[in-house]
Amino acid sequence: EESRNKEVVKLLDKIDIGILLIDCKENITRQDLKIADTILRRKKLLFFVFNKIDILDDKTNFQKKIKDFLSFRYSQSNEINTCFISALSGNKIMSLLNEMINKYNLCSSKIKKSQLNNFIKKISKDSKLPKIKNIQIKPKYIVQIESNIPKFKVFINSKKKAPILFIRYFDNEFRKYFSLNGIPINMKFISSDNPYIN
Numbered sequence: 001e002e003s004r005n006k007e008v009v010k011l012l013d014k015i016d017i018g019i020l021l022i023d024c025k026e027n028i029t030r031q032d033l034k035i036a037d038t039i040l041r042r043k044k045l046l047f048f049v050f051n052k053i054d055i056l057d058d059k060t061n062f063q064k065k066i067k068d069f070l071s072f073r074y075s076q077s078n079e080i081n082t083c084f085i086s087a088l089s090g091n092k093i094m095s096l097l098n099e100m101i102n103k104y105n106l107c108s109s110k111i112k113k114s115q116l117n118n119f120i121k122k123i124s125k126d127s128k129l130p131k132i133k134n135i136q137i138k139p140k141y142i143v144q145i146e147s148n149i150p151k152f153k154v155f156i157n158s159k160k161k162a163p164i165l166f167i168r169y170f171d172n173e174f175r176k177y178f179s180l181n182g183i184p185i186n187m188k189f190i191s192s193d194n195p196y197i198n
Helices: 002-012 030-041 059-073 093-107 113-124 164-178
Strands: 017-023 045-051 080-084 139-146 151-156 186-191
Touching (some): 030 045, 045 059, 080 093, 113 139, 113 164
Parallel strands (some): 045 080, 151 186
Antiparallel strands (some): 139 151
């Protein structure tokens, strides 16, 4: 496993998409999650592909268990794509390939300034935004600075560093609003009274 990990790290700079092929009977291992961490840190597309789905008695329940496990146990689950296939029968193989192409194309999407402004207006009215010392943190302005892997600067109404709770909430809402689940996003949160500084 140590040897395999070294090979994975070497390959990461040469790939656009990482696929973790997992046997449905074996489930996700700690080693799989370590490799996933490495792939996500490099901001690569990641697919958890579960093979041999055809041999399971209750496919629906298995898929739900996997998605629940990732959602509740893995903080970066919104950056992971999950697919369930049968290599033997060819079931869902084309669906997987199409999904990979779609997500790859999403990585280079440029979001219009007006759409970003509409999102900021919407989330600023949200009462669920986290607070620091009873003061609600709100995004004031957002700008996209790259589109190869979507990268954004987000200016907030606080001089202090954006807390993890706010960052996660903002990221989740942003992905939902723009349908960007399963792709890497770079968010840089800037604390400033003036959103136009820097």
